[in-house]
Structures are given as C-alpha cells and as structure tokens.
Amino acid sequence: MARILLAAFVALLLVVGPCHARPEPEHAAKSAAKGKTTVVDGITAIYNFGDSLSDTGNLIREGAGGMLQYTTAPPYGSAIGGATGRCSDGYLMIDFLAKDLGLPLLNPYLDKGADFTHGVNFAVAGATALDAAALARRGVSVPHTNSSLAVQLQQFKDFMNANTRSPQETREKLARSLVMVGEIGGNDYNYAFSANRPAGDGERNLYNFGRMAAGVVEATALVPDVVRSVTSAARELLDMGATRVVIPGNFPLGCVPSYMSAVDEKDAAAYDGNGCLAALNLFAQMHNVLLQQGIRELRLSYPGATIAYADYFYAYVRMLRDAGETGFDEGALTRACCGAGAGAYNFDMDRMCGAPGTSVCARPDERISWDGVHLTQRAYRVMTDLLYHEGFASPAPVEFPRA
Structure with a gap:
C-alpha cells in the first residue's frame, strides 16, 4: 500500500511541477560587545526571518x-551550556554565519532588553509562511505560534520605524545589512502532512492510505501560495532598501528521520542512492523549483541587488555523501541522536527529544540529526560552510576574505 501511495505521489508531482575542533560563536559576541567588531564585506547587521531552523x-x-x-x-542546548530556545544541541546556521561575519549572535526580537545594534532575529519555531487564517481555510491548523512570515515582516517594519528617522535612513541601514528570508514554509507542509498522519498504530489499511493521500494533496496544493508568500516578503524588503537578500530552499524531506519514520517504507525501490525517500524529495524539489523561478523574477525587478538562493537541498545531500570525510557516523545518517523508539530512525512523534522516556546518543557531533526534525550543532556548522564558503548559496551574498 505504501508503495502505491509513493507511486501516486510521484505521479502527482510530475503533473503539478517539474523537478530538475567545535567552533565557538560566543567569541564573536564577546568581541563585538567590546567594540571590536570586524566588518566583513561591508555587512554590519543581519535581519533574519524564519522558523525553528x-x-x-x-x-x-x-x-x-x-x-x-x-x-x-x-x-x-547541551553543547552550549543550556537551553536557549534553539532547536538543537547547540548553535544554528544563523549563529555560525554571524560568527563568520564577525558579528554578535543575533538576539531574538522578543528579548526586549537585548542589543539590536547588529541586527534582529524575527524567526519563531513552528512559524509558517502563510498566516493561520489562510491555512485554516484549507483545513490546516497551526498548533504552535501565530508568528507567520507576515507577522515577522510587520515586526521588522515596526522595529525600523522605531529605530530610524526616515525611510532613507532605513535604506542606508539595509544597504549595510544581510537579510535572510527563511528557510520558512516547511511547517506549512508539516502541518498538512501531520493532520493526515496514519491513525492507530499506523497499520497499512485503506483508511490510512486515504489519510496519507489527503496529506499529499493538501501539502502539494499549498506550494504555490507558500512560495508566493516568501517572494512577496522579499519584494517588500527589497522595496525598503535591502541590497543583499538570501532566500533558502527546502531540505530534502525524504532524508529527514521524522518523515522517513512516518512513511516507514520497506521497499528498497522507494529510496534513492543516498538512502532517502525519493518521492518526498521530489516534493521538496517542487517547492525549490518554484521558489527559484520566483527568485529569478525578483532579480529581473531588482538588478542592483544580490538575491541569493541558498540551496539547502543539495548542501544537505553533499553533507550526506561526504559524511565519512567530515566525521559523521555513516551508519546513523538518518537516525536521530535524541529521541525514542529505537528502530532505524530513533524517532517517535509522541515522544520527542526531551520527553520522558527519551535519551541522547553518546556523541552528538557524529550525528546529522539531533531530534529527528532538526540538525545537530555540528551538522549546522557543516551546512554553513557549504552554503556560504563553498558556493551552495548563489550568487555569493558575502565575499569572505580568502584564507
């Protein structure tokens, strides 16, 4: 039955669209606080929008x-001395990018006593590209936060209005900034799939087949609107004066333990050469193809700006392929470090990392997946290097000094 579902999924996608030693970021925060910030490529601030990534x-x-x-x-937060709200054992890509730029770690917008001299982080775990009302009209509920991309964008506007004296000053500030529009949109799809997850013990029957098929249809129907939301937000930021914008694509969902566990496909033919579910990766690629088309249209409208596509999909695939060379456990590439349920993925949706009955692997630095959904600090460091130092974000949004 699962094989039939995956085949139907691929067919649907083809109809809908074509596919083509630990670092220490806190050091940057301390040096910046002492007024020793070193400007890299003229960037003095980062403004970030997104979700739990x-x-x-x-x-x-x-x-x-x-x-x-x-x-x-x-x-x-076990790798950095305690939980901070970051969905990992330690730092995230945005932290490592700030460190590489010689800037302090990006403070969250809701930390009202924080220093926002060098940027603001508006991202909220669980956030969606579409607002809750738009998703509700499609039968998709948002369980964690109402801080959608539109809400985050309004917070940014409020912040700029309160901290600059004119639109021209805002433009000047943004001309010296890096603006990160996502990754966001993954949760829109997650919630659509989750609302239709198999009932009971996930037994393979006609009822559960229908639920999974409904999830596929609902998630696929969301893609054009999700992409439009992201590119529309980027357009507003460019109109306000942003000159360097990064818009990330989606991860290869078929390589993520939470998705792999939910499908639990036994047929080897459903997997690609990287051991990932091919149909789910086609879904992620559909999002990415439409997003790249939207980015191309933005580049035509704003020829003076650098609008980079951050290829999370192929950076992740490269990380998988080079896992042995970069110190990851090649026998646990799709196995969560922190979780429950044992099995191939160590993931149980009803017992997420930190819940009673879960445990943590002995060496998180050797794992890519932290909790089945998010990555480990080590994996985020590798992803940051691939994106911003090895060309997986193109055109390069930052010209780092050559070593």
Missing part, C-alpha cells in the same frame, strides 16, 4: 507548547 529564542518567550515545549529545556 533559525529561531534563537523567540518561541521560548512566546511560550512553547505541544511537542515544542521540550525544546526549551535540556538536553536542548
């Missing part, structure tokens, strides 16, 4: 509930 503490201040409640306490 880049939230540095907004949801924890909103009040996390549901499965995300566990991200606010150990073992989250």
